[in-house]
Amino acid sequence: MKKFNVGIIGATGMVGQRFSLLLDKHPWFNVVCVAASSRSAGKKLKDAVGAKWAMTEPMPEAIGELTVMDATADIEKISSMVDFVFCAVNMPKDEIKALEEAYAKAECPVVSNNSAHRGTPDVPMVVPEINPEHIEIIEAQKKRLGTKRGFIAVKSNCSLQSYVPALHPLMEKFKVTKALACTYQAISGAGKTFETFPDILDNVIPFIGGEEEKSEQEPLKIWGRIEGDKIVNATTPAITTQCLRVPVSDGHTAAVFASFEKKPTKEEILEAWKNFSGVPQELELPSAPKQFLHYFEEDNRPQAKLDRNIEGGMAVSIGRLREDTQYDYKFVCLSHNTLRGAAGGAVLMAELLAAKGYFD
Numbered sequence: 001m002k003k004f005n006v007g008i009i010g011a012t013g014m015v016g017q018r019f020s021l022l023l024d025k026h027p028w029f030n031v032v033c034v035a036a037s038s039r040s041a042g043k044k045l046k047d048a049v050g051a052k053w054a055m056t057e058p059m060p061e062a063i064g065e066l067t068v069m070d071a072t073a074d075i076e077k078i079s080s081m082v083d084f085v086f087c088a089v090n091m092p093k094d095e096i097k098a099l100e101e102a103y104a105k106a107e108c109p110v111v112s113n114n115s116a117h118r119g120t121p122d123v124p125m126v127v128p129e130i131n132p133e134h135i136e137i138i139e140a141q142k143k144r145l146g147t148k149r150g151f152i153a154v155k156s157n158c159s160l161q162s163y164v165p166a167l168h169p170l171m172e173k174f175k176v177t178k179a180l181a182c183t184y185q186a187i188s189g190a191g192k193t194f195e196t197f198p199d200i201l202d203n204v205i206p207f208i209g210g211e212e213e214k215s216e217q218e219p220l221k222i223w224g225r226i227e228g229d230k231i232v233n234a235t236t237p238a239i240t241t242q243c244l245r246v247p248v249s250d251g252h253t254a255a256v257f258a259s260f261e262k263k264p265t266k267e268e269i270l271e272a273w274k275n276f277s278g279v280p281q282e283l284e285l286p287s288a289p290k291q292f293l294h295y296f297e298e299d300n301r302p303q304a305k306l307d308r309n310i311e312g313g314m315a316v317s318i319g320r321l322r323e324d325t326q327y328d329y330k331f332v333c334l335s336h337n338t339l340r341g342a343a344g345g346a347v348l349m350a351e352l353l354a355a356k357g358y359f360d
């Protein structure tokens with residue numbers, strides 16, 4: 001695989017910091033530029049981030065030396081330097097939509113962690129093990145944008161990255177009819193650490209703005225299908241969620257209940273999880289976990305602290321599968337929200353796009 005030059009838009013933020021760690025020494029991607037708001041522009045990345053560095057590993061030296069560019073004012077310049085950009089910025093939704101379209105129209109593909117374009121019908125929202133074929137809609141999007149190589153591809157929300165992969169291998173054979181998920185979400189999902197979010201200590205906050213809508217609606221796009229020039233959402237399963245913020249640094253846990261048209265046995269579910277693998281495993285993409293779904297037999301697993309980093313934080317952990325009195329089954333699952341749920345998931349999607357020739 002040839003090496004691609006990439007930029008990180010939002011490099012000073014929580015997800016941006018993860019990108020710099022994941023892309024340092026990446027076999028296919030080489031970070032040549034970083035960008036953020038005008039507040040950070042002009043400074044070296046290491047100085048712009050300063051005490052906001054929230055990772056346990058140190059900032060990669062070469063990336064830290066890059067001068068931060070202005071994500072908005074420098075679009076043309078950045079687009080001329082890179083093959084594509086990763087984008088994770090904290091801005092009003094309409095501004096993010098415009099920013100990402102401006103990069104695409106400057107012929108710079110955008111692999112995005114932002115929610116702004118998740119509802120755009122010709123923008124693929126991809127979990128590479130689940131709906132890799134949705135990237136084919138990019139041709140229709142390029143036609144609409146009038147671009148040759150510029151496009152936007154997005155990652156779904158971090159809250160659903162555990163239960164959608166767990167339900168997916170059961171969809172076709174057993175038809176999930178309804179699912180309920182209560183999520184217990186880490187503070188890094190709000191771009192926070194315990195230092196910057198002291199109110200979360202000894203606390204649970206029962207509201208995360210917009211999260212329940214995303215957790216209920218985005219799975220239906222992921223399970224949707226391409227029809228003409230758009231992705232048409234699936235209409236089932238019916239999904240209901242409650243999303244809580246809990247005092248955990250990284251790792252979103254979900255307590256899940258599910259019912260089926262054809263109720264599987266417990267063994268059939270475990271077998272489906274064990275045997276599930278997708279295109280990233282088949283193509284041996286650099287960031288793909290070898291085993292996507294890990295099942296724990298122990299009653300007290302998965303635990304965020306112990307299990308979020310399995311397979312570099314790219315796998316999903318599941319446990320406590322048992323029959324339920326109201327739904328057919330219930331179980332608990334966990335995924336690392338800034339790795340599989342954000343930067344890692346975006347890097348894996350970019351690897352899929354690179355392998356399929358979308359950055360050539």
Ligand code: NAP
Pocket residue numbers: 009010011012013014015016035036037038039040041071072088089090091113114115157158188189190191192337338341342
């Ligand atoms: P964050 O830590 O608050 O970082 C925000 C980034 O956006 C910073 O680099 C900031 O630059 C930049 N920014 C803010 N205003 C800007 C402007 N006007 N122009 C250009 N850049 C600007 O946020 P985050 O947690 O990394 O999240 C970033 C995005 O990823 C959000 O859309 C979020 O919803 C999404 N996301 C986050 C997670 C997660 O687990 N954290 C998961 C999935 C998706 P300055 O430092 O210069 O202000």
